[in-house]
Every structure is written in C-alpha cells, then in structure tokens.
Amino acid sequence: MKKIVELKNATVQVNNGFDEMKTILDDVNLDIYEHDFLTILGGNGAGKSTLFNVIAGTLMLTSGSIFIMGEDVTHLPAEKRAKYLARVFQDPKMGTAPRMTVAENLLIAKYRGDKRSFSPRKIHAFTEEFTSLISKTGNGLEKHLETPTGFLSGGQRQALSLLMATLKRPELLLLDEHTAALDPKTSVSLMNLTDEFVTGDKLTALMITHHMEDALKYGNRLIVMKDGKIVKDLNSTEKEQMQLSDYYQFFE
Missing domain, CATH: 3.40.50.300 (P-loop containing nucleotide triphosphate hydrolases)
Structure with missing residues (x-):
C-alpha cells in the first residue's frame, strides 16, 4: 500500500x-x-x-x-x-474569503496551485459546474452562488470550505x-x-x-x-x- x-x-x-x-x-x-x-x-x-x-x-x-x-x-x-494538503479549520471563517462570493471562492479553489496568468476570470463559464457542486451540500447553498460568503451561516461556510478543500483532490x-x-x-x-x-x-x-x-x-x-x-x-x-x-x- x-x-x-x-x-x-x-x-x-x-x-x-x-x-x-x-x-x-x-x-x-x-x-x-x-x-x-x-x-x-x-x-x-x-x-x-x-x-x-x-x-x-x-x-x-x-x-x-x-x-x-x-x-x-x-x-x-x-x-x-x-x-x-488541504485543511478545514474549526472556525468557519478560516476557510473562505468573506467579501468574495461563493462562486469567486470556488474559482480560487479550482485554480489553487496552478500557474497564474492575467487572463480574464471567465467566472460565468463555471456557473453550471459550481451550481451542481454546491447542490450536493443540501443546505441551500446553490441559491447563494453570487452571495458574499460573509453573509452565509456557519454551516454553509463550513460546507463551502469542505468543497473548496476537496475540489482538487x-x-x-x-x-x-x-x-x-x-x-x-x-x-x-x-x-x-x-x-x-x-x-x-x-x-x-x-x-x-x-x-x-x-x-x-x-x-x-x-x-x-x-x-x-x-x-x-x-x-x-x-x-x-x-x-x-x-x-x-x-x-x-
């Protein structure tokens, strides 16, 4: 093994x-x-x-x-x-950027570790993928793709932190x-x-x-x-x- x-x-x-x-x-x-x-x-x-x-x-x-x-x-x-490594902390505030939307947080996680370039973010190209991903949480997160994470509940933020941590396996x-x-x-x-x-x-x-x-x-x-x-x-x-x-x- x-x-x-x-x-x-x-x-x-x-x-x-x-x-x-x-x-x-x-x-x-x-x-x-x-x-x-x-x-x-x-x-x-x-x-x-x-x-x-x-x-x-x-x-x-x-x-x-x-x-x-x-x-x-x-x-x-x-x-x-x-x-x-990826890590999810005890404090729901630790894993997400509060002023960025749920979609923006997921985009950061999607490109974590990749080489950065100055190309446009094209965030809307991922709307379907991100909506499908966050609907797995079963806590209404899919209705908040454009919501800044600072407005989410603690449980929603932790679920998002977990998604972000596991996105890149x-x-x-x-x-x-x-x-x-x-x-x-x-x-x-x-x-x-x-x-x-x-x-x-x-x-x-x-x-x-x-x-x-x-x-x-x-x-x-x-x-x-x-x-x-x-x-x-x-x-x-x-x-x-x-x-x-x-x-x-x-x-x-």
Whole structure:
C-alpha cells in the first residue's frame, strides 16, 4: 500500500516560559496509507493539533522526520507542503474569503496551485459546474452562488470550505475539528457530507474530533492520543468491537 504520510520519531518541545522545555509531541511514529480515513481522539493538550501542525508545516519538529508522498518535508515550510494538503479549520471563517462570493471562492479553489496568468476570470463559464457542486451540500447553498460568503451561516461556510478543500483532490485532507463550532443538527449533516466526499472520492483524510460517536462511526482507523503520544491505533475491525464506554476509559 502506498504511504501518503510517514512520521518517524516526531518530537516537538517548546519553552513553557519558565526556562523549562515541555514536550508536546513525544516520539510519534505514524504511517498514513492511501485512502485511510483516520479519526483522532484525545483530551485537551493530548497533542492532536500539534500533530496536524507538524504535518502541515506550521510547526517544525524539534527532532525526528516527516515524509509526504515519499518526499522528506521535515524542514519545508507550510507553503511548500501546500501542494499535498488541504485543511478545514474549526472556525468557519478560516476557510473562505468573506467579501468574495461563493462562486469567486470556488474559482480560487479550482485554480489553487496552478500557474497564474492575467487572463480574464471567465467566472460565468463555471456557473453550471459550481451550481451542481454546491447542490450536493443540501443546505441551500446553490441559491447563494453570487452571495458574499460573509453573509452565509456557519454551516454553509463550513460546507463551502469542505468543497473548496476537496475540489482538487488533495493527497491529504486535514479536518481540524471542523464540526465543533456548529449546532448538533448542522454538525450531523456536515459529517454525512464529509463521509460522502472522503469515501466516495477515495480521499486520504485525518480528522480530529471531540465527538466519541463520530470517532466510532466514521473512518477505517482510530488514533487515541494522550500526553503527546499515540496510545491506541485501532483498525476498522478493532473499532467495530468497541463500545462508547470503552472510549471513555481511555481518558480516565
């Protein structure tokens, strides 16, 4: 199986302000394979966001190495890793440009990573394609193609962020608690949409969640983190045998 991401002895230490070094990622070894959909559970300070940040390149390793698609990216900054990755953040405002319309945001996503030229945008040539795309969200977004995204609801903005992140089929999709800021009903519909995109398009994805139910329901692998370490890495068969109560024991 093709490895998409490989972390070897990945460690991050930071100064806690009292001239003491604190380890926030502790000698982590992790292989992520093509079409893996990993869900990540862990309490506050477990190292979940640190793991995402070192993969994305927004935080550098103190020691260890990281490979994406076989390339050693350990010392590459985030912008050099962007060709491999797409990320949906917890805050719905993070993934879209508020003053640009839904169509303009989608156009940016469509040409992400391509060489820029000074040709006209020809945005109307994509109206049919974009309308068809956003009608998949099932939340009325197709009526707002010409609406600035700043006027959309949080759920609509997250659905648009997800569409933008998956439009170019990234090698790795990072879902950073992307349903946490939404109400329960909207969160459920966005998770259904996420699963449809990830499994339907055979994407490779990593999802941090605080919802135990989502960790049980979605993905083919589950990682549990504690104190900067991976303490469990369960495959789909092992996951199916777990009860909700088993998960709670990880955090006691």
